[in-house]
Structure formats: structure tokens, C-alpha cells
Amino acid sequence: MSNPSTPAAMKPLSASALERFAREVAKYPADQAQSAVMACLAIVQQEQGYVSLESEKVVADFLGMPQIAVHEVTTFYNMYNQQPTGRFKLNVCTNLPCQLRDGVTALTHLEKKLGVTMGGTTDDGMFTLQQSECLGACADSPVMLVNDRTMCSFMSNEKLDQLIDGLRASSKGDAA
Secondary structure, eight states: OOOOOOOOOOOOOOOOOHHHHHHTTTSOGGGGGGGGGGHHHHHHHHHHHSOHHHHHHHHHHHHSEEEEEEHHHHOOOTTSSSSSOOOOEEEEEHHHHHTTTTHHHHHHHHHHHOOOOOEEEEEOEEEEEEESOOOOOOGSSSSSTTTTEEOOSSHHHHHHHHHHHHHHHHHHHHHO
């Protein structure tokens, strides 16, 4: 079991990222640049893999807003990673409706299968396991979100095993 370590130094954002920031800001009236904060954070995460405190400062400076205001956005939404994650980020819903329909069972099964506790990343850097407060699919629980994009519903232990095995197999094909 391990947790991702913080890199010694974050590489600076590319000129392309800053150009994308400017395009997002241009969508809003000149005095409302801060409205682009979520888009700018998404650009940072897309380029860096996560949103560090240093990159929050870059966003804050670009948008002319306090860094704490940017940090509040980063920490409010679990779509923004605050530290490096594995190749596959698995968010399991543990909100009460999902808990009542085996959400915690799914989380526990994944912890055992992956050999990590919630919040941890596997030693090979392949999987990060996180909980989500609500994914908005209570009737389909247990539910999870893979890499903030793919919703998986009715995740029995068998379906969880198939998902993990399939993601591992797909990664081996990428390395070849």
C-alpha cells in the first residue's frame, strides 16, 4: 500500500495552457474573469495530472483573484486531484443511499482486491481508490466513476473484478 508522493518540483504550465486560460476568460465580461476558474483548473489538471498549490497560485494570479478562493474551488469538487493519482482513478459513491445498497461493500472489495485503503494508490501507480459523496445515480448503486468520466452502475463484486482486470489488461496493451 502506498500513497502518491508529492513531486519535488512542479513543471511550469505550458504557453498552450496559458493561451487556453485566455480563451476561457474571453467568454466572460472583463470584470468577471474569475468565472473561468473551474475551466482553468481543468486545464491545469489535464496538463499536470493534478492541481498543486503552486498551480492554484498561477490560476489565481491569471484571474486576479485570491489564491484561497481558487483553493476553495479545488477542494470543494472531487473532480480536481490535489495530488498525483494512479492511471485509473476510481471514485466509489459512499453516500447514504449507496451505503444502503452495498456501496461500502464495493469499496471494501476494491480495497482488498487492490491492496490499498481508500485514498491510496497501488504500488504500480495503476489505481487510486477514492470515495465520492454522491454521483447522482442512487437507484443504480453501487456506483462508481472511473477517471471522472465513465459511470459504472450496479457494481457487484464480480463486476468490480471484471472492471479491474479489464483496466489492467488494457494497460498492458498500451505498453506493448
